[in-house]
Every structure is written in C-alpha cells, then in structure tokens.
Amino acid sequence: MDTLNALFSGFAVALSLQNLFLGFVGVTLGTAVGVLPGVGPALTVALLLPATAGFDPTGALIMFAGIYYGAMFGGSTTSILLNTPGESATIVTAMEGNMMAKRGRAGAALATSAIGSFVAGTIGTVLLTFVSPFAVDVALKFGPAEYFSVMVLAFVTVSAVLGASPARGLAALFLGLAIGLIGLDSQTGQARFTLGVPELLDGLDIVVVAVGLFAVGETLYVATYLNRGVDTIEQMKGSIWMSKEDWKRSWKPWLRGTAFGFPFGCIPAGGAEIPTFLSYATEKKLSKHADEFGKGAIEGVAGPEAANNASASGTLMPLLTLGLPTTATAAIILAAFQQYGLQPGPLLFDTQPELIWGLIASMYIGNVILLALNLPLVGVWVKLLAIPRPLLYAGILIFATMGAYGIRNSWFDLALLYGIGLLGFVMRRYDIPVAPVLVGLILGPLSEQQFRRALAISQGDLSIFVTQPISATVLAITALVVIVPQAWRLVRRMQANAIGHHSPI
Amino acid sequence: MSTRARIDAGELLISLVLLALGSFVAFETQGIAETQGYAQVGPRLFPYVIGTGLMLCGAWLAWQALSGGWRAMPEEAETHAAPDRMGFLLISAGVVLHMVLIGWAGFILASTLLFVLVARGFGSKKPVRDLGIAVVLSSIVYFLFTRGLGLSLPAGPFGG
Known part of the structure; x- marks a missing residue:
C-alpha cells in the first residue's frame, strides 16, 4: 500500500471521536507526569496497563504514545522553572533553561522549548511515516537468527555503552534477564525458577517490576536522601512570546537538534540523553554567543529540547518495525502490545494497518495539541510544581499499589512490589541503571525464543548467526559499538592529558 | 583519579x-x-x-x-551523609501495612493509611490535612478505576 494512502486512512482512525479523546487524555497526562518530578512516562503507562486491558488496542496505544512524547514536552517546564530535571533527557535544559529563568527570561525559554519540541516532534513523525516502510522491507527479511542478533545489539547498547559504568549496566541487564527467566519456559512449558510458588508460574509482571523500581524505589530514595530544603520555583517572568532575535537564534538549533535526536532514537542506543548532550555541545561550538552558554543561552535550550522530542519519535521506529524497545518506556509500550496479544514487527503493518497508521497519524495531531497545551496554558502546569513533596509522593504510592494490586487482586504482588522497591532503592543509591533491567526482562524471553528457533532451523549449528549476512552485520555493529567508544575514551584521555585539563563534556 | x-x-x-x-x-x-x-x-x-x-x-x-571503589560514581557523598532512616521506615511500614490491610479493610482504608504514613515519612506536620486529602484521593481513585475503568479493587467493610 502506498504510504500516503496508508497515512490518510490512519488519520481516519485517529480522528474518530474515541481515539481523538484518548489521544488528548494521553498527551495531557503525559504533560502532567513530565512536569511532576518523581513520575515519568514509563511509570504512568505501567500503572495504566491493568486498567486498560479491556480497551480497544488502537485507542490504548494512541494514549500510551501520547503519554510518552507528551512527557518530553512537560519535562522541559520543570527543568526550566525548578532546575530539577523532570525527565533524564532534560538535564541539559535544566542547566541552560534555568539560567534563562533566573535572568527573567523564563517565558522565552518555555516558548523555544515548546515550539522546538513541536517542530522536532512533527519532523520526527514525518520521518517515522516515510522511513518505516523501508525498515519494514528490511525487517521482513529477518529470520530468528537476525532477530536474536538485533536483540543482542540492544542488550549491549542499553547496558554497556550507555551510562557511566559498563560493569553496573551489565549487572542490571543480567538481573533483568534473570527475572525474565521466572515462569514457564515458552518452548517446553517447564517451570523455571518458580521455587514452588504458584504465583510465580506466570512470571513477574512487568507492571510490578516497573512500578516497584520507579515508584517505590524512587520514593524511598527521595525520602531518605533528598528530602531536605525546599525547591525554589522561578517566577514566570518575561513575555511568553519570543522576540525576533529569539526566533533567529532558535530555528537552526531546532533543526540540528532534530537531526541528532531522530537517528539516535532509531538505533538501539536507547534514551534521549546522548543526542541532547551532542546537540548542546554543537550549539555551543556554533553559536555566535558562546559566552552566554552556562548563563542562559537560548540555543542551549532550543537544540536539546528538539533533540529529546525527535528521539521519542525515533524510538517508535524500531519498536513498531522490529518489536525492539530501546528505552524503559518503549519496553513498557511493548508490554502493552503483548497485553493485547499483538507482537509489533513488520507483519503488524500488514495485519493491523489501521492500528499502526492510526497510531502514527495520532502523533501529528498530538503534537499540535501539545503545542496548545504547553504554550498558552503553561501557567496551569506550573501550578503542579507547587504540590508539596509529601503529598506528591504519597499520591504516587497510592497509584503504585493500586496498579500492582489491580493486576490480579493478590497481596503477593504487593509483597513483590515492596521487594522490588527495595531493590530499586539500592540501585538508585549505588547508581545502577534501571532501564537495562526492564529491557532485559521483556526482551530476555523473546531473545531466548528466537535463539532456540534459529538453532532448530540450523539443527543446532551455532554458525547460523555469523553466516547469515544480515545477522553477521548486526553482530559486527555490536562489536563496533563496544570497541569504538572505549577507543574514543582512550584517545580523549590521552589528548586531555596532553593539554593538561579535562574538557567539560 | x-x-x-x-x-x-x-x-x-x-x-x-x-x-x-x-x-x-x-x-x-x-x-x-x-x-x-x-x-x-x-x-x-x-x-x-x-x-x-x-x-x-x-x-x-x-x-x-x-581496588579503589566502583568506577565513575557520581559525587554524592554529601547527599548520602545523613540518611533519613525514619522516613524510610515510615514509608516501608505504609506499603507493608497496605499489603496486610487491603484484603479485608478494602482499598480506600488501606490507601488512606498509606497516604498518611508516606506524607509523614516526608516530614509532613499536618496530619489532619493529610488525612482529609487521603480520604478524598483514595475514594476518587477507587471510583475512577473500578466504576470508570473496570478494574476490580476490594471495597472493604463500608463498600457494597
């Protein structure tokens, strides 16, 4: 089917009253959880999974996607006004945008991030629309061996390449994989690691794991270590509209940020942190106002904000075409597909075109709604920041326990929730990343399935993974992404030693 | 280093x-x-x-x-210097009590207690305000998710 035709029929789906409403709810919720510190899109989608089991899948997924990219919009508001990144991808904005707010230019900072997010989100969606069909063509050639190799690539990038420490990242990944082993083996139906507990036969529900790590663990950590002092909220000073000068200084960073963000979202290199840092470094280098960086340069807000939004659209490409999640939120959205008995991948474009294209079309609409929600109505969201911390976290835990208990009305899930919460607390305390746990948990069983299928085809010959050209290429790329950053780090260290100081980024 | x-x-x-x-x-x-x-x-x-x-x-x-500690750890010695153990315990108590209570006391009561304990764990000095908000929020969540979204949650002795 022609892409444009498919997109138009997608709009017909997305513009139905029900889907329009769910999309609106999604982006509104997304903005809210993006603004609120302590709640993120992964947690929100996980909490809604049990309650949406009876929904029409298209509508539910439109809502979940809306939460995902809506949170990217909302996160910037918190970063600019509070200097606490609402989302990990808005760390850079927290530095530069907060300085702008301190100098009385909060309005312009909020405007450039909202418009930049809109521009990047829309371009990202256009790219998603027209590149996906090509990705599907490639993905159709994938057999079990190729899928397994791609999953290995995702494992390696999410755990070993991103983040501060490969050792801690890999430990988190194997922990997630180990949790994923619990339950019935998909091929032989044998119980593994259930320790004789009947509640464990279905495996650990991703909702319990995600909510335990993100809500309970985070709450315990904040209460124990971070609950001191009061955050200062910057006043909404300055016009919400950008001056001619601001536009002139913003539009190029928006486009460059998009160019960084989308490809980084696509490749299994998870997360929006890297492209936001790259965009920030680039804008600093190219700007005529380099001296303003660190004191509130508008380019340093415009570029990274565009980058994190474009990467959110980019993330949906491997998710939809290959069923490959590259961020924690994407892993939960994959779990949502599975809840409806759907496996994202090239075949879904054939069997459920109205779902896929309805989802993509809804993102065009969602971005427009988000621009309206975040620019003229930004004052409403700022009020959320005034919720006292005790009430905010107490509320988060009510939703957390509701989500865990609502799965099957079992106290056992609440015990697990607390246990995993303790795990999350320790992981946060010792800087062990959480995303690899979720990616390992959800991709582990799938990768085992593909691995054993591949070997069933090759009659147990392991060389199938390196003799198939696509699989071999993917594994070669995996080796490269491990080696190149290490070599790069070594070169940088030698250079830094030669100059005698460390460069800031 | x-x-x-x-x-x-x-x-x-x-x-x-x-x-x-x-x-x-x-x-x-x-x-x-x-x-x-x-x-x-x-x-x-x-x-x-x-x-x-x-x-x-x-x-x-x-x-x-x-051999010198885990690599590339963030500089948080100050953050971790004085942990608030009471906060940790109060929140833990809230979650564990919720697990014990929800079966027979119902969602609204269990969640109300959880809310008050967590707020206290975060140093809230206004238990009456917390209790009021807890009852209202728990009830809203209960009716929204059971009546609106079809989730099944225990009503407890007051529900029916």
Missing part, C-alpha cells in the same frame, strides 16, 4: 550478592529437565548463560570495590 582509602561496604556487599545470585541461578538450572529437540539446546542454556553473566558482573564489581 584519586583512589579512596576505604572500601565501601555497600559496594562490596552488592557485588557479593550478585555473585551469590549468579551461583544460585546456575545451581537451580540443574533441576530443569533437559529436552533438546532439533535445536540441540533446551531450557537450560539461557539460565546457565545468565547465571554465569551475573557471577562475572559480581566478580567484576567486587574487584572494582576492592
């Missing part, structure tokens, strides 16, 4: 727990019946690989802990 003089007990403990967990996974795997089929590998291979991976990561991190 300057090496720390002392070994961080927590870092070492976590590394050893990972080692132990990996050994446990590998040990338990022996109890899984092996059926190979065409693939020549059965339900034991992945558990073995994952158990080994956990052990290797544990050993790696233990070595790091013993």
Whole structure:
C-alpha cells in the first residue's frame, strides 16, 4: 500500500471521536507526569496497563504514545522553572533553561522549548511515516537468527555503552534477564525458577517490576536522601512570546537538534540523553554567543529540547518495525502490545494497518495539541510544581499499589512490589541503571525464543548467526559499538592529558 | 583519579550478592529437565548463560570495590551523609501495612493509611490535612478505576 494512502486512512482512525479523546487524555497526562518530578512516562503507562486491558488496542496505544512524547514536552517546564530535571533527557535544559529563568527570561525559554519540541516532534513523525516502510522491507527479511542478533545489539547498547559504568549496566541487564527467566519456559512449558510458588508460574509482571523500581524505589530514595530544603520555583517572568532575535537564534538549533535526536532514537542506543548532550555541545561550538552558554543561552535550550522530542519519535521506529524497545518506556509500550496479544514487527503493518497508521497519524495531531497545551496554558502546569513533596509522593504510592494490586487482586504482588522497591532503592543509591533491567526482562524471553528457533532451523549449528549476512552485520555493529567508544575514551584521555585539563563534556 | 582509602561496604556487599545470585541461578538450572529437540539446546542454556553473566558482573564489581571503589560514581557523598532512616521506615511500614490491610479493610482504608504514613515519612506536620486529602484521593481513585475503568479493587467493610 502506498504510504500516503496508508497515512490518510490512519488519520481516519485517529480522528474518530474515541481515539481523538484518548489521544488528548494521553498527551495531557503525559504533560502532567513530565512536569511532576518523581513520575515519568514509563511509570504512568505501567500503572495504566491493568486498567486498560479491556480497551480497544488502537485507542490504548494512541494514549500510551501520547503519554510518552507528551512527557518530553512537560519535562522541559520543570527543568526550566525548578532546575530539577523532570525527565533524564532534560538535564541539559535544566542547566541552560534555568539560567534563562533566573535572568527573567523564563517565558522565552518555555516558548523555544515548546515550539522546538513541536517542530522536532512533527519532523520526527514525518520521518517515522516515510522511513518505516523501508525498515519494514528490511525487517521482513529477518529470520530468528537476525532477530536474536538485533536483540543482542540492544542488550549491549542499553547496558554497556550507555551510562557511566559498563560493569553496573551489565549487572542490571543480567538481573533483568534473570527475572525474565521466572515462569514457564515458552518452548517446553517447564517451570523455571518458580521455587514452588504458584504465583510465580506466570512470571513477574512487568507492571510490578516497573512500578516497584520507579515508584517505590524512587520514593524511598527521595525520602531518605533528598528530602531536605525546599525547591525554589522561578517566577514566570518575561513575555511568553519570543522576540525576533529569539526566533533567529532558535530555528537552526531546532533543526540540528532534530537531526541528532531522530537517528539516535532509531538505533538501539536507547534514551534521549546522548543526542541532547551532542546537540548542546554543537550549539555551543556554533553559536555566535558562546559566552552566554552556562548563563542562559537560548540555543542551549532550543537544540536539546528538539533533540529529546525527535528521539521519542525515533524510538517508535524500531519498536513498531522490529518489536525492539530501546528505552524503559518503549519496553513498557511493548508490554502493552503483548497485553493485547499483538507482537509489533513488520507483519503488524500488514495485519493491523489501521492500528499502526492510526497510531502514527495520532502523533501529528498530538503534537499540535501539545503545542496548545504547553504554550498558552503553561501557567496551569506550573501550578503542579507547587504540590508539596509529601503529598506528591504519597499520591504516587497510592497509584503504585493500586496498579500492582489491580493486576490480579493478590497481596503477593504487593509483597513483590515492596521487594522490588527495595531493590530499586539500592540501585538508585549505588547508581545502577534501571532501564537495562526492564529491557532485559521483556526482551530476555523473546531473545531466548528466537535463539532456540534459529538453532532448530540450523539443527543446532551455532554458525547460523555469523553466516547469515544480515545477522553477521548486526553482530559486527555490536562489536563496533563496544570497541569504538572505549577507543574514543582512550584517545580523549590521552589528548586531555596532553593539554593538561579535562574538557567539560 | 584519586583512589579512596576505604572500601565501601555497600559496594562490596552488592557485588557479593550478585555473585551469590549468579551461583544460585546456575545451581537451580540443574533441576530443569533437559529436552533438546532439533535445536540441540533446551531450557537450560539461557539460565546457565545468565547465571554465569551475573557471577562475572559480581566478580567484576567486587574487584572494582576492592581496588579503589566502583568506577565513575557520581559525587554524592554529601547527599548520602545523613540518611533519613525514619522516613524510610515510615514509608516501608505504609506499603507493608497496605499489603496486610487491603484484603479485608478494602482499598480506600488501606490507601488512606498509606497516604498518611508516606506524607509523614516526608516530614509532613499536618496530619489532619493529610488525612482529609487521603480520604478524598483514595475514594476518587477507587471510583475512577473500578466504576470508570473496570478494574476490580476490594471495597472493604463500608463498600457494597
């Protein structure tokens, strides 16, 4: 089917009253959880999974996607006004945008991030629309061996390449994989690691794991270590509209940020942190106002904000075409597909075109709604920041326990929730990343399935993974992404030693 | 980078727990019946690989802990200097009591208690305000998710 035709029929789906409403709810919720510190899109989608089991899948997924990219919009508001990144991808904005707010230019900072997010989100969606069909063509050639190799690539990038420490990242990944082993083996139906507990036969529900790590663990950590002092909220000073000068200084960073963000979202290199840092470094280098960086340069807000939004659209490409999640939120959205008995991948474009294209079309609409929600109505969201911390976290835990208990009305899930919460607390305390746990948990069983299928085809010959050209290429790329950053780090260290100081980024 | 003089007990403990967990996974795997089929590998291979991976990561991190501490840790010594143990305990009590209570006291009562305890754990000095908000929020959540979204939550003695 022609892409444009498919997109138009997608709009017909997305513009139905029900889907329009769910999309609106999604982006509104997304903005809210993006603004609120302590709640993120992964947690929100996980909490809604049990309650949406009876929904029409298209509508539910439109809502979940809306939460995902809506949170990217909302996160910037918190970063600019509070200097606490609402989302990990808005760390850079927290530095530069907060300085702008301190100098009385909060309005312009909020405007450039909202418009930049809109521009990047829309371009990202256009790219998603027209590149996906090509990705599907490639993905159709994938057999079990190729899928397994791609999953290995995702494992390696999410755990070993991103983040501060490969050792801690890999430990988190194997922990997630180990949790994923619990339950019935998909091929032989044998119980593994259930320790004789009947509640464990279905495996650990991703909702319990995600909510335990993100809500309970985070709450315990904040209460124990971070609950001191009061955050200062910057006043909404300055016009919400950008001056001619601001536009002139913003539009190029928006486009460059998009160019960084989308490809980084696509490749299994998870997360929006890297492209936001790259965009920030680039804008600093190219700007005529380099001296303003660190004191509130508008380019340093415009570029990274565009980058994190474009990467959110980019993330949906491997998710939809290959069923490959590259961020924690994407892993939960994959779990949502599975809840409806759907496996994202090239075949879904054939069997459920109205779902896929309805989802993509809804993102065009969602971005427009988000621009309206975040620019003229930004004052409403700022009020959320005034919720006292005790009430905010107490509320988060009510939703957390509701989500865990609502799965099957079992106290056992609440015990697990607390246990995993303790795990999350320790992981946060010792800087062990959480995303690899979720990616390992959800991709582990799938990768085992593909691995054993591949070997069933090759009659147990392991060389199938390196003799198939696509699989071999993917594994070669995996080796490269491990080696190149290490070599790069070594070169940088030698250079830094030669100059005698460390460069800031 | 300057090496720390002392070994961080927590870092070492976590590394050893990972080692132990990996050994446990590998040990338990022996109890899984092996059926190979065409693939020549059965339900034991992945558990073995994952158990080994956990052990290797544990050993790696233990070595790091013993040789100057885990690498690239954020500078948070100040943050971690004075943990609020009371806050931790109050929130833990809230979650555990919720688990015990929800079956017979119902969602609204259990959640109200949870809310008040968590707010107290965060240092709230206004228990009456917290209680009021807790009752209202728990009730809204209860009716929104059970009546609106079809989730099943226990009503407790007052519901019906």
